[in-house]
Amino acid sequence: MNRRDGFAGWVRNLWDGVFSTMVGMGITIRYFFTKPVTVQFPEEKMEVAPRYRGIHYLEQDLCIACRVCEKACPIDCIEIRFKRHPGGVNEWFEFSLDYNKCMFCELCCIPCPKSCIHEGREYSMVRYDRSELVLDLLTWKGMREVDLRTIKEAEEEKKRKAAEAAARRAAEKAKKEAAAKEGDPGKPRKKETPGKRDPEGGGDER
Amino acid sequence: MSAEILAFLVLATATVAGGVVTLWSRYVVHSAFGLMLSLLGVAGFYVLLGSDFLAVTQVVVYVGGVVVLYLFGVMLTPPDREERSIRRIAVAGIFAVAALVVLLKAVFGMEGRWYGVDPDRGPASGGAVIREVGNAFMDKEAYLLPFEIASVLLLVALVGAVFIARREGGRGS
Amino acid sequence: MISALPPAAAIFLAQGTGGESRSLFRDLFGAGSGWGSFASAVLGFAVVFAVASALPVLFTWAERRVSGRMQQRRGPNRVGPFGLVQAVADGVKLMFKEDIIPANAERFLFALAPGLVLAGMIAAFALIPFSERAIVVDAPLGVYLLAALLSLQVLGVVMAGWASNNKWSLLGAMREAAQMVSYEIPMGICLLIGVLSFSTLSLREMSLAQADGWLNVGNWLIFRNPLFAFPAFVVLYVALLANTKRAPFDLPEAESELVSGFHTEYSGIRFSFFFLEEYASMFLVSALAVCMFLGGWNIPFLPGSVVTGSVGAEILAALVLIVKSFALVFVMIWLRWTLPRIRIDQVMNLCYKYLTPIAFVCLIGTCWWELR
Amino acid sequence: MSPVPLHWYLAVAFLLFVLGLLVVLSRRNLIYILMGVELILNASSLVFVAFGSYRGAKGLLDGTVIGTFIVVLAAAEATIALAIVLNIFGTFHSVRPEDPNLLKE
Incomplete structure (x- = not known):
């Protein structure tokens, strides 16, 4: 603060002190009457993003035991044990994921031909012992229905956006070709500044 | 033994002990706390003697002010762990005893002229x-x-x- | 054990100063001195100790809830309804924690200091008039004695800081001593304004004198003498805030610079003594300001004559006093989460350049107001 | 119920006086000496109040007033003396009474 001399400065300092305290107190009391943003963790959980990668969920009845995910896993944390009976019936023993190692890269879910393994929305991995972090997805019931639905919706959304992006790309390509036919390729390209990009259509960026 | 006598004995012990700590301690801070104990004991005496205003003044000024001032003084000067010299205390003791004798002579020598003072009546109550x-x-x-x-x-x-x-x-x- | 002695001694002293006082326990045991007064002192000590340790429990809870809400959190809400029992749980935890005395500490002074700090606080609780009769010691010197007991705890803090043998503790103790001795000046002058206005030192008589005004609030000192008593009340509040080492004046225990200052080395039950003292003194100084400036136990908008005499009225009056004090405590908590800690030179500037002159002006103005 | 005899108070006051005198005479640190002076002042104040109190209410009043004056005196003495001690320390880097001896030379 700049130096203030004399009695007028004294009064102004005093006024500043009182006034700024009042302003500050006004701000804190306003916060006092707002709702707390705390989430009571074990009972209620924070809503995660739709494409959050949490503990996996296996749609067992769809799975054909092709072991693609096991092979795709870069850190080898998936272990699958089953017995294939004649007639395509699989007797499952184990489909376990070692969450001590898993880094939630989603590389197991992408190649799945039946897309029956998903990254769920459960993120709490508090256990008393490390061995308890090896979860058998056949018996683990951590996934809620709503999670499954949200995942489905998110995936549909992803597909829809990918389709949209593809359509737009096709349209642009067609436009570009049309422009190229007119023999003036510079102008339309100039319009494609990053600021004009549609914020919703992020799919084409990946 | 009445409660007053018990309180007196406790306070007397505290006062004298505080004085002895002040005299005998090796650290100045201990001495300052001994002085505090002594002054609090004197404040207690004032209460027993019926002078509560003086007792509170003693606590406010001495204990809350002067002793804190001494502690400041102690902490602003370097630690001085000067050893207690028996010889010096003995020499000082001679002077102190001489002064005490003079005092006792002065106080009790004129005991007949303690106007209005009755040593056995007890302190005034509700006064001051x-x-x-x-x-x-x-x-x-x-x-x-x-x-x-x-x-x-x-x-x-x-x-x-x-x-x-x-x-x-x-x-x- | 050592720590428990000073509070008992202090309450005895406080009881003894009640020369012509009337109080609950004196009446109970007969007005005479001697063993009767000793017994009444013991009982008074028990009651005051209970009150002085029950209120901080409430206030720690309130502080944590309020500060939580001010930061958009919830605060403790697990133990008991709304987390009310949390403070009790914490107290029990502190009691069973290991009580560490550092190897190079002064053992005796280290053990004595928390008790000394708590002593003045608990004794001072005996002087608060919760209602016309619910007062342990109605000392004729009430305000003066209270100021004395408040000033006593500086020594406990300095003792704790020095005995810990820790440079941060010592620095915190020195800050505390400088701060408390300085802020006693504006505090004393503002208390003098109340004493001047009611021409009594007894807190009970002050509260009685503030009854029966316009809407039963007209006689409160800040309304009776608004021009000078209101600034004096604000100055007194700030000085008391500094006296209780609350933020923004919590330099003696500044966590960020001094790792909690004079009680760095304390743990377990002894630490809880310091903790208790801070919250008890929050209530104590608020009650002091209420008794002097905000009408004590008088209920606003309800004539005092309606509710005097019965036991229920006494309880209602005590509740009113507690609610008023709690409002001031709330403002303390509120200020804590509003203002950052100020520097030591700013603390001294505020005291000597601002509060003391204002207090003097108010004092002289009050003299004029009362004589006019 | 027997009240405390006056002589007990006098005994404590004298003891305090002697202790203060011993501190003043035997210590070689200015702060100690000031503390000794405080003890002596308190002893004298105690004697005043004790005598006054045993004369009755009027005497207690006088004793209280004189005791208050002694407290005032002691406070003034402590501030001034401590300021001087700190000044001596600033000049001579010592708080011993024999060190400020520039006038000797």
């Missing part, structure tokens, strides 16, 4: 109410002049202390 003390301070017939002089003394002490402690020019300014 704050209102009376205030009136005595403001009474022209009683203590107005000493009171004014004391206020001037305090003012002079305040200005003097500020002037002495002020470091101007030279070292450390």
Whole structure:
């Protein structure tokens, strides 16, 4: 603060002190009457993003035991044990994921031909012992229905956006070709500044 | 044994023990706390003697002010773990005992002339109410002049202390 | 054990100063001195100790809830309804924690200091008039004695800081000593304004004198003498805030610079003594300001004559006093989460350049107001 | 119920006086000496109040007033003396009474 001399400065300092305290107190009391943003963790959980990668969920009845995910896993944390009976019936023993190692890269879910393994929305991995972090997805019931639905919706959304992006790309390509036919390729390209990009259509960026 | 005597004995122990700590301690801080104990004991005596105003004044001024001042003084000067010298205390003791003898002679030598003082009657009770003390301070017939002089003394002490402690020019300014 | 002695001694002293006082326990045991007064002192100590340790429990809870809400959190809400029992749980935890005395500490002074700090606080609780009769000691010197007991705890803090043998503790103790001794000046002058206005030192008589005004609030000192008593009340509040070492004046225990200052080395039950003292003194100084400036136990908008005499009225009056004090405590908590800690030179500037002159002006103005 | 005899108070006051005198005479540190002076002042104040109290209410009043004056005196003395001690320490880097001896030379 700049130096203030004399009695007028004294009064102004005093006024500043009182006034700024009042302003500050006004701000804190306003916060006092707002709702707390705390989430009571074990009972209620924070809503995660739709494409959050949490503990996996296996749609067992769809799975054909092709072991693609096991092979795709870069850190080898998936272990699958089953017995294939004649007639395509699989007797499952184990489909376990070692969450001590898993880094939630989603590389197991992408190649799945039946897309029956998903990254769920459960993120709490508090256990008393490390061995308890090896979860058998056949018996683990951590996934809620709503999670499954949200995942489905998110995936549909992803597909829809990918389709949209593809359509737009096709349209642009067609436009570009049309422009190229007119023999003036510079102008339309100039319009494609990053600021004009549609914020919703992020799919084409990946 | 009545409660007063018990309280007196406790307070006397505290007072004298505090004085002994002040005399005998190796650390100045211990001495200051011994002094505090002693002063609190004296405040307790004032309560027993019926002078509660003086007791509270003692606590406010001495314990809350002067002792804190000494602690400041102690902490602003280097630690001085000067060893207690029996010889010096013995020499000082001779003087102290001589002074004590003179005092005792003076006090008890004129015991016949302790006007109105009855050593066995017990302390006054309900006396020295704050209102009376205030009136005595403001009474022209009683203590107005000493009171004014004391206020001037305090003012002079305040200005003097500020002037002495002020470091101007030279070292450390 | 050592720590428990000073509070008992202090309450005895406080009881003894009640020369012509009337109080609950004196009446109970007969007005005479001697063993009767000793017994009444013991009982008074028990009651005051209970009150002085029950209120901080409430206030720690309130502080944590309020500060939580001010930061958009919830605060403790697990133990008991709304987390009310949390403070009790914490107290029990502190009691069973290991009580560490550092190897190089002064053992005796280290053990004595928390008790000394708590002593003045608990004794001072005996002087608060919760209602016309619910007062342990109605000392004729009430306000003066209270100021004395408040000033006593500086020594406990300095003792704790020195005995810990820790440089941060010592620095915190020195800050505390400088701060408390300085802020006693504006505090004393503002208390003098109340004493001047009611021409009594007894807190009970002050509260009685503030009854029966316009809407039963007209006689409160800040309304009776608004021009000078209101600034004096604000100055007193700030000085008391500094006296209780609350933020923004919590330099003696500044966590960020001094790792909690004078009680760095304390743990377990002894630490809880310091903790208790801070919260008890929050209530104590608020009650002092209420008794002097905000009408004590008088209920606003309800004439005092309606509710005097019965036991229920006494309880209602005590509740009113507690609610008023709690409002001031709330403002303390509120200020804590509003203002950052100020520097030591700013603390001293505020005291000597701002509060003391304002207090003096208010004092002289009050003299004029009362004589006019 | 027997009250405390006056002589007990006098005994404590004298003991305090002697202790203060011993501190003043035997210690070689200015702060100690000031503390000794405080003890002596308190002893004298105690004697005043004790005598006054055993004379009755009027005497207690006088004793209280004189005791208050002694407290005032002691406070003034402590501030000034401590300021001087700190000044001596600033000049001579010592708090011993024999060290400020420039006038000797």
